[in-house]
Each structure stands twice: as C-alpha cells, then as structure tokens.
Amino acid sequence: MRDSDGINRRDLIVKTAGAASATSALASMTPAMAQKSQPLPPGFDTQAQPLVDNWRNHLSEVVKVNFDKDAPELAQDAVKERHRIYCYLLMKLIHRFWNGNKHGPLGYYPQRAKQIEFIQQSPKTQRYHGDRIANPEGTRINRDRYLGHNIACIAVDGNGAIIDFDFNHNDFFRSTAEHAESRLVRRLFSLTDFFDSWKTGQPIGDRSRAFSLSEVTLYTSLESCAQCSGVMSLGGVKQIVYMQNDFTAYMIGNIMYNLANRIPIRDAQGVVSTLPGAPVPIPASEIGLAEFKMLNDENLKFADKMSNADQNDLEQAFFVSHDGTIKDFSPSITSFLCTDRAYEIFDEGGKKLDTLALHFPKERFPGEEKILTNEQCLKEAREFYKYADVEGYRGSPHKL
Numbered sequence: 001m002r003d004s005d006g007i008n009r010r011d012l013i014v015k016t017a018g019a020a021s022a023t024s025a026l027a028s029m030t031p032a033m034a035q036k037s038q039p040l041p042p043g044f045d046t047q048a049q050p051l052v053d054n055w056r057n058h059l060s061e062v063v064k065v066n067f068d069k070d071a072p073e074l075a076q077d078a079v080k081e082r083h084r085i086y087c088y089l090l091m092k093l094i095h096r097f098w099n100g101n102k103h104g105p106l107g108y109y110p111q112r113a114k115q116i117e118f119i120q121q122s123p124k125t126q127r128y129h130g131d132r133i134a135n136p137e138g139t140r141i142n143r144d145r146y147l148g149h150n151i152a153c154i155a156v157d158g159n160g161a162i163i164d165f166d167f168n169h170n171d172f173f174r175s176t177a178e179h180a181e182s183r184l185v186r187r188l189f190s191l192t193d194f195f196d197s198w199k200t201g202q203p204i205g206d207r208s209r210a211f212s213l214s215e216v217t218l219y220t221s222l223e224s225c226a227q228c229s230g231v232m233s234l235g236g237v238k239q240i241v242y243m244q245n246d247f248t249a250y251m252i253g254n255i256m257y258n259l260a261n262r263i264p265i266r267d268a269q270g271v272v273s274t275l276p277g278a279p280v281p282i283p284a285s286e287i288g289l290a291e292f293k294m295l296n297d298e299n300l301k302f303a304d305k306m307s308n309a310d311q312n313d314l315e316q317a318f319f320v321s322h323d324g325t326i327k328d329f330s331p332s333i334t335s336f337l338c339t340d341r342a343y344e345i346f347d348e349g350g351k352k353l354d355t356l357a358l359h360f361p362k363e364r365f366p367g368e369e370k371i372l373t374n375e376q377c378l379k380e381a382r383e384f385y386k387y388a389d390v391e392g393y394r395g396s397p398h399k400l
C-alpha cells in the first residue's frame with residue numbers, strides 16, 4: 001500500500017475500526033488471531049501435516065516438546081543416569097581442552113584471573129592459559145591458540161559406544177558457522193560412508209537408510225542453533241541433549257522438532273513406524289543434570305554484569321588490550337564460556353566422571369543384550385577420555 005493511494009496504514013485502521021475503538025482493537029489483535037483467518041498456502045496444506053496441525057497454535061504450544069511421545073524413557077531414573085554419564089564426559093573434555101583466550105593470550109581479562117599462566121613483571125607480557133591449563137605436562141599436545149569457543153559435543157551410538165567428539169572451530173576457519181554439532185554430523189557421514197551404496201550395498205543390513213543416524217544421540221554443551229538443528233535433522237539424528245540454553249537460539253530446535261514431517265520407517269518385519277523429522281531436543285534439566293541450571297544462571301549473571309558495567313572501569317570488562325584499543329564489554333555467551341566461573345563449573349562437572357557412583361549399574365536402555373549397561377557406559381566414557389586426552393586434540397580424536 002502506498003501513501004499515494006491517499007490512505008496509509010494508520011488511516012486504514014481508523015477508517016475501518018473507527019477512531020474510538022482503534023486502540024482497543026489493536027491491543028486485542030494477536031498475531032495468532034490474525035493468522036487464524038489465513039489458510040495454508042497450496043501444497044503446505046496437503047504435504048506438511050505437522051504444520052497443518054500447528055497452524056493455529058500459539059508459539060508457546062509450538063515450542064512445547066512432548067517427551068511422553070518421543071522420549072518416554074526419560075521417566076526412568078536409570079536412563080537419566082545413563083545420559084548424565086556422557087554429559088560428565090563432555091564436561092571433562094571441555095575442561096581438558098579449555099581455551100578462554102578469545103582475544104589471544106595477551107592482554108587483560110578481569111573475569112579470568114584464575115587462568116593466568118604465570119605472573120610476569122610486566123603486564124604487557126602477562127599470558128593466559130590456553131589448552132595447557134588442564135594438563136600442563138604429560139601430553140604431546142601443547143598449544144594455546146584459540147580455535148573456537150568452549151562449546152563441544154559428542155556422538156554416542158544406539159548401543160552406548162562413543163563415536164567421536166568435536167569442538168566449535170569458528171576462529172580457526174574465520175567463520176561464524178563452524179559449530180560443534182554440524183561439524184560432528186558431517187564427520188559421522190565421512191566416517192561411516194552410510195550413503196555409499198557401492199561399498200555398503202543397500203539397505204544397511206535389514207534396515208532402511210532412514211535409520212542411518214536414527215539411533216545416534218548427540219550431547220552438546222550449548223543448545224543448538226538453526227544451522228545445527230537443520231544439519232542434525234538432515235542427518236536423521238535421534239536426539240540432542242544440551243547442557244545449557246542459548247537464549248538467542250529462539251528455541252529453534254523445539255520448533256523444528258514439532259514442525260518437521262515425520263519419517264516413515266519399515267522394519268524387517270514390515271512394521272511401519274515413524275521417526276521425528278528432527279532430533280528430540282532434551283534440556284539436561286530433564287535428565288537431572290545440576291550443571292544445567294548453574295550454567296544458565298551464571299550466564300545470565302555475566303550478561304547482566306556486562307550490560308550494566310561502567311565502561312570507564314576496565315576492571316568490569318571482559319577483555320582490555322594493553323594498548324587500550326580493544327575494550328570488550330559484550331554480554332556474549334561465548335565470552336561467558338571463557339570466564340573463571342564457567343571454567344569451574346566444567347571442572348567440577350568433569351570430575352564427576354571419575355567419582356560417579358552409579359545407582360543403576362546393571363540397567364541398560366533399550367533392554368537388548370547388545371546394549372551397554374550403565375556400568376559399561378561409564379567404563380566406555382572413562383576409556384574414551386583417556387584416549388582423547390593423549391591422542392586427541394581440540395575436536396579431532398580419530399586418526400583417519
């Protein structure tokens with residue numbers, strides 16, 4: 001609509017609703033109500049059933065995940081314990097490869113006093129720990145280059161075996177898109193050659209290809225973004241357990257889970273069932289991980305501190321360069337994930353992998369013989385850590 005039509009948006013409201021009632025009409029008109037009168041565009045109405053089902057729902061309903069439907073096992077304490085084992089491993093890996101040098105090892109990070117490498121006479125040569133912090137001796141990997149943020153994930157197959165882990169590599173690739181989950185999913189395909197029919201034949205065993213990653217669980221330290229949720233959906237990943245909210249990711253994993261078309265699966269006996277078209281997003285609060293709330297609370301505190309900081313007081317900054325040209329007061333979550341407080345949470349959480357006393361050592365999920373028991377899962381996680389500690393580096397433990 002153009003002003004040259006002799007009417008603008010405000011005029012239209014006034015003329016159609018009447019001047020007296022215009023304000024109240026606007027206030028009571030929600031987007032959902034406006035949407036109700038809109039039919040689905042052709043094609044979407046016949047081919048996108050979840051979209052049809054949710055078309056008239058409020059956003060609060062669209063983001064709601066029904067665990068009873070697609071992850072009913074979360075009601076079992078033994079299953080929660082099983083998930084926590086891998087979360088503790090992930091925390092221990094993040095702690096092991098911790099690098100908070102977002103602006104390099106030199107300069108001044110007031111929120112990282114405990115990560116100073118050693119005291120120097122001159123503040124200009126003061127350095128902060130990089131990857132060496134967790135294990136300064138005894139490994140052949142000694143580096144402190146900041147490759148990406150302290151965000152990582154691991155992949156676990158349907159039996160409980162750990163496949164691989166990866167880190168965020170944004171800095172290494174000078175990119176904002178090299179996230180841990182999408183990197184790991186791409187590597188899973190390269191490791192397995194799932195879709196190379198010349199080598200593997202088809203289908204895989206007695207299963208359709210939609211099963212490819214459908215038994216794989218990803219554990220990630222931070223709620224997934226739109227890109228990673230999309231890549232995991234395309235990969236057919238079963239579920240994603242995340243240890244902290246990303247409040248800027250607008251619950252896209254939940255939305256995608258609810259709006260994606262489900263994938264029909266036919267097993268060897270010809271029984272048809274469906275898989276979610278996107279991974280089931282499981283906040284670690286659902287598996288009783290205490291660190292979920294701690295990380296969220298501390299992240300919000302950090303954001304609040306940065307947003308309200310007196311920018312003339314450099315002690316309140318996240319980072320200040322020695323020449324004073326860089327003063328970083330950003331409330332970014334990736335900065336929070338460099339701070340001493342975040343480091344301590346991952347340190348303490350990671351230690352639980354070593355000290356954990358299982359309540360359900362003999363339980364397994366599902367209850368098939370080939371599935372590892374919780375006791376075996378814990379052993380697997382501890383073994384994997386030993387391997388990654390020596391052979392791994394920030395995100396690429398395998399030797400291919």
Ligand SMILES: [Zn+2]
Pocket residue numbers: 179180181182224225226227228229
């Ligand atoms: Zn992402």
